[in-house]
Amino acid sequence: MGLNMREGYQGTGPGAITPDGCAVELYARLPVGSEPDIVAAAVPAGAHILELGCGVGRVTHPLLRRGFTVTAVDESPQMLQRVRGARTICSPIEQLDLGETFDVVMLASFLVHAGDAEVRRGLLRTCARHVAQDGCVLIQREGADYHTDLPRERVDPSGFTVRILSAEPVGDGVDSVRAEYVFPDATWTQTFLSRPLTGEQFEEALEEAGLQTDRCLTDDGTWVRAVRRQGS
Template sequence: MPSSGEPGSGGPITSDGSVVEIYRRVSGDAEVQTIAAMLDPASSVLDLGSGVGRIANPLSELGHQLTAVDDSADMLAHVRPGRTVQARIEDLRLAEKFDAVLLASSLINYPGVEFRRRLLATIAHHLKPDGKAIIQWRPLEWFAQRPPGSYQRSDGPMLQTMTILSNQHGTVVGEFTLDYDGKSLTQSFEAHHVTTDELKALLDEVGMRLDTADPDSSEWLVATPRRRTMPAWMSNS
């Protein structure tokens, strides 16, 4: 989901166009509550694409051991506790394994089948045999409920606006705008629909299975390792 920020409107913009200040100001409370309920106490968690630590920071405060991964040093500068690793998700190959690997922000809906395959390979590589992957995605109903137009909601003193520019052939293109303190920050986004069967096939390729019973109506998915040897390309890529 490559994005583009408004130059000069709010501090650093990452290489993929993400506006750091937007991620720093938007609350992750709802996501944290959902994820925390899926974790065992004091879990080791690998947060892929952690950004500014919206999820990693509060999970650390709840007693989990976090390793936050992002390819932006500007993002990682806001991650407080735990360990940070600057790297592209698809290239990451750490030596240790984790109780849980988190892929939030609907990264699985970014364009490109090969990109999704490599994301899932990274997840599978870092999971303990009894670990779990927690994946946020845009299910079918999200796409069905997003016709072109603007959708707004308030978060305290901030106004968040999602503008859908087009929604066709399983692809949503739009903009997200954050208004606060007389400032306005905007970045674009693109989300591609991934069917449950497509996701299951990709998970199978990397030795994982989908455990969520009704993925088409769930924003958060759980996947776990299957008891078989992972393909050689996963560990060598």
């Protein structure tokens, strides 16, 4: 078990576990999805991207191959050891203040749904603090039925199964979500806190940080492009 676990977060399985319950060896195995395509279609070619919560570089590396410059941030040094070709910074996202701005700030992995509302505010303030005046923030949200279509599973073509087993209310609008990843030779679990956000609540959270939605990047609304609010 990793040290200094965040309250309400845990993980099991081989290898190091990060403070939010992610298993480093698991994320080193997971294939990249559509994220690089979504990002590339939404931002200028060659942009400098601040990737918040980069993990092992699953998305970082494809973005680098596409010609983007990436500054990759994660609170886990074990995760950052797997990142190649990018500037890396080890820090909790909500505490980050680099004193510089970027063409693009990316907050993926449903981090905006942090169970602790103060952490969420810190994450979005970090996004706003680091995005250039004419830049953008790319945010990944949960799908509308993420907490209700349960249990569910997906068998990946590469040969593993991911299951979202449960989402149990723990108070103050927060759920404790339990996920399981089953490979032929190993199984990992992660338990984490997640706060569902309605469209109105999401926009209010952006506004509080001085941001606003520019447009949705996917048909299901799970990826959003945000910009600075006028006057912010």
